[in-house]
Amino acid sequence: MSAPERDAQPLNFVVNRCANPSSAQTRSSILANPGFGKHFTDHMVLATWERGRGWHDAQVTAYGPLQLMPSAAVLHYAQEIFEGLKAYRHEDGSIWSFRPEANGERLQRSARRLALPVLPVDDFVGSLRALVTADQEWVPAAGTGETSLYLRPFMFASEAFLGVRPADVVTYSVIASPAGAYFSGGLKPVTLWISTDYARAGAGGTGAAKCGGNYASSLAGQLEGIKHGCDQAVFLDSGTHEFIEELGGMNLFFVTKDGRLITPELTGTILEGITRASILELGKELGLDPEERRIPIEEWKDGARSGDIVEIFACGTAAVVTPVGELRWDGGSVDHRREGVEVGEVTQSIRQQLLDIQYGRAEDTHGWMTRLV
Ligand SMILES: *Cc1c(COP(=O)(O)O)cnc(C)c1O
Numbered sequence: 001m002s003a004p005e006r007d008a009q010p011l012n013f014v015v016n017r018c019a020n021p022s023s024a025q026t027r028s029s030i031l032a033n034p035g036f037g038k039h040f041t042d043h044m045v046l047a048t049w050e051r052g053r054g055w056h057d058a059q060v061t062a063y064g065p066l067q068l069m070p071s072a073a074v075l076h077y078a079q080e081i082f083e084g085l086k087a088y089r090h091e092d093g094s095i096w097s098f099r100p101e102a103n104g105e106r107l108q109r110s111a112r113r114l115a116l117p118v119l120p121v122d123d124f125v126g127s128l129r130a131l132v133t134a135d136q137e138w139v140p141a142a143g144t145g146e147t148s149l150y151l152r153p154f155m156f157a158s159e160a161f162l163g164v165r166p167a168d169v170v171t172y173s174v175i176a177s178p179a180g181a182y183f184s185g186g187l188k189p190v191t192l193w194i195s196t197d198y199a200r201a202g203a204g205g206t207g208a209a210k211c212g213g214n215y216a217s218s219l220a221g222q223l224e225g226i227k228h229g230c231d232q233a234v235f236l237d238s239g240t241h242e243f244i245e246e247l248g249g250m251n252l253f254f255v256t257k258d259g260r261l262i263t264p265e266l267t268g269t270i271l272e273g274i275t276r277a278s279i280l281e282l283g284k285e286l287g288l289d290p291e292e293r294r295i296p297i298e299e300w301k302d303g304a305r306s307g308d309i310v311e312i313f314a315c316g317t318a319a320v321v322t323p324v325g326e327l328r329w330d331g332g333s334v335d336h337r338r339e340g341v342e343v344g345e346v347t348q349s350i351r352q353q354l355l356d357i358q359y360g361r362a363e364d365t366h367g368w369m370t371r372l373v
Contacts, residue, residue, distance in 0.1 A: 011047060011058040011123040013130035018042040018062035024137075031140050034147065034178035036318065041135035041149070045127045045174035048158075049117045055172070058127070060134045063175065069160035073167045078213045079157035081110040084317050085274075086148040086179065087132050087372055089139045090360035095132055095373040097151070098317075098358050100125050102274045107153065110209040115166035116155055125370065127153065131174050132372045138178055139373075146181040146355065150318070182319040187343050187351075189325030190314070192234045192247070193225030194297060196330065199238035200248060207245075207269035214271075218248035230328055232314075236297060237269065244295045245269060247314055250322065251276040254295065255311035255346045256303070261288040264295050275315040275354070281366065282353050288346065300327060304336035311344030312336060313351075321351035 021042040022030075030039045040063050047058040074080050083103045087095050104124035111118050128151055132139065140147035153174045157167030198221035200214055201207025207214060218235065225233040234252070237243040244264050246252055251273040254262040261283040266272055280290045303309030304327065312324040323343045326335040356362035357369065 010120070010126060011055055013045060013047075013058045013060050013127060015060045015130065015134055016062070017060075017134065027137060031138070031147070031178055034140070034180045036179050036182065037150070037177050039178060041131075041138040041176045041178070043131060043134045044176075045131050045153075045172070047123075047127070047172040049170040049172065051168040055117070055119065055123065058123075060130050066171070066173075068158060071160040071162055073157035073159050073161055076162060077157070077164060078211070078216070079114055079116060079167055080154065080212045081107060081114050081116060081156075082152060082154035082210055082212065083107050084210075085128075085151050085153075086317060086358070087128070087139050087151060087176075088148050088358050088360070089142045091142045092360075093142070094360075094371055095136060095139050095149075096358075096360065096369045096371050097128060097132075098370075099274050099278070099368050100128055100370050100372075102277070103153075106210060106272065106274070107155070110211060111155065113206055113209040114211055116157070117170055119155070119172060124153065127172070127174050129372045131176055135176055136373050138176065140178060142359065146320075148179050148358075150177045150179040151175075152177065179318070182322075187323060187348075189323040189337070189342055190231040191229065191326040191328060192232055192324055193221075193228050193230035194327065194329040195221035195224060195233040195235050196241055197221070197224065198233075198235070199241075200235040200245070201269040202238040203269060205269065208266070208271060210271060215248065222248055228328055234297075234327070237267070242296050242298075244297055244300065246271065250314040250316040250319065252324075253279060253313050253315060254300070254303070254309050255288070255313075255344065257308050257310050259288050260291050261346070262291045262293065262295060265292040267294075273316055275317060275320065278354065278366075278368065279315055279321075279350055282350055286346070286349060286353075301332075301334050304334040307336075307338070309336050310338075311347050313344075313347045320354055321347060323347045 104121035159167040159169035
């Protein structure tokens with residue numbers, strides 16, 4: 001069903017430079033206050049896959065509207081996957097990415113689950129390098145804090161066909177968006193809502209794949225949370241509604257009084273976050289005891305009340321590490337914070353450690369950084 005994992009030749013992304021790129025002035029005013037996902041660079045990557053032919057027409061071209069038939073399968077059956085990672089400028093001007101090979105491997109796993117063609121990891125990294133090279137002036141300067149160029153690779157069924165089967169024509173694309181610090185007003189704990197009416201994923205479903213459909217199915221729960229004054233929803237396992245899974249787009253960690261760093265184990269319904277995997281390694285180095293297991297939601301409530309749980313944070317590429325403050329549900333709430341400490345010590349130091357590696361301020365002892373430009 002899928003193309004061979006390694007074509008004879010790596011894909012060559014032909015660069016067709018945009019005829020009227022943004023002026024330096026426009027760019028610098030955007031970079032001064034980029035927000036998140038609002039502004040896009042001058043170029044994008046496109047490549048096409050056809051059954052029997054494999055990947056072809058790989059290019060970097062002007063960012064702009066895609067041509068798609070209304071019958072394109074993705075618009076009807078959601079055969080779509082994506083990735084999210086960042087390009088960081090280091091002090092010497094070079095541009096790096098954090099574990100992009102892991103994103104490439106995850107895109108392959110997502111592709112298998114959604115019956116999409118597999119893109120070789122080298123071509124995935126090659127596509128990022130091609131786009132970031134063309135748009136390198138869009139990568140914010142080093143030393144501006146936490147700004148980066150967010151990269152969004154995605155793949156979808158572009159074939160104009162309403163029959164239900166894996167598409168024979170698929171488009172791969174990468175777009176890029178300058179990103180400021182996720183929390184413009186400084187690091188603030190979020191309030192979470194326990195979603196009991198909705199699950200984001202179920203056994204045998206697509207929870208472990210990074211696909212748009214999972215996000216669509218999380219929105220009703222998210223809205224319910226917002227209605228109750230919360231920032232985001234926590235999803236539980238769909239079978240028993242007893243065990244903590246994750247947020248709509250971030251994994252969760254708990255720090256206990258006795259130094260354990262606990263996160264829900266990967267059961268097939270949780271997205272395998274690269275930030276999550278990295279934090280499990282960093283935690284060990286910080287002297288914590290990492291634990292991956294099923295965590296009952298009651299353990300959160302009890303631990304927060306008793307003081308056994310001292311810190312809770314969510315993690316993912318976009319927001320890095322986000323402290324969690326309060327947990328609310330239908331009929332109650334609990335807050336583990338003591339004496340007005342907004343951001344716990346472990347949360348703060350894991351966050352700092354990750355950022356220092358990503359921005360080249362700390363030695364990359366794990367070999368996590370890949371130079372793009
Ligand atoms: C992308 C994503 C994450 C975080 O993954 P990272 O690789 O750390 O960015 C967590 N949960 C969901 C549902 C996601 O889609």
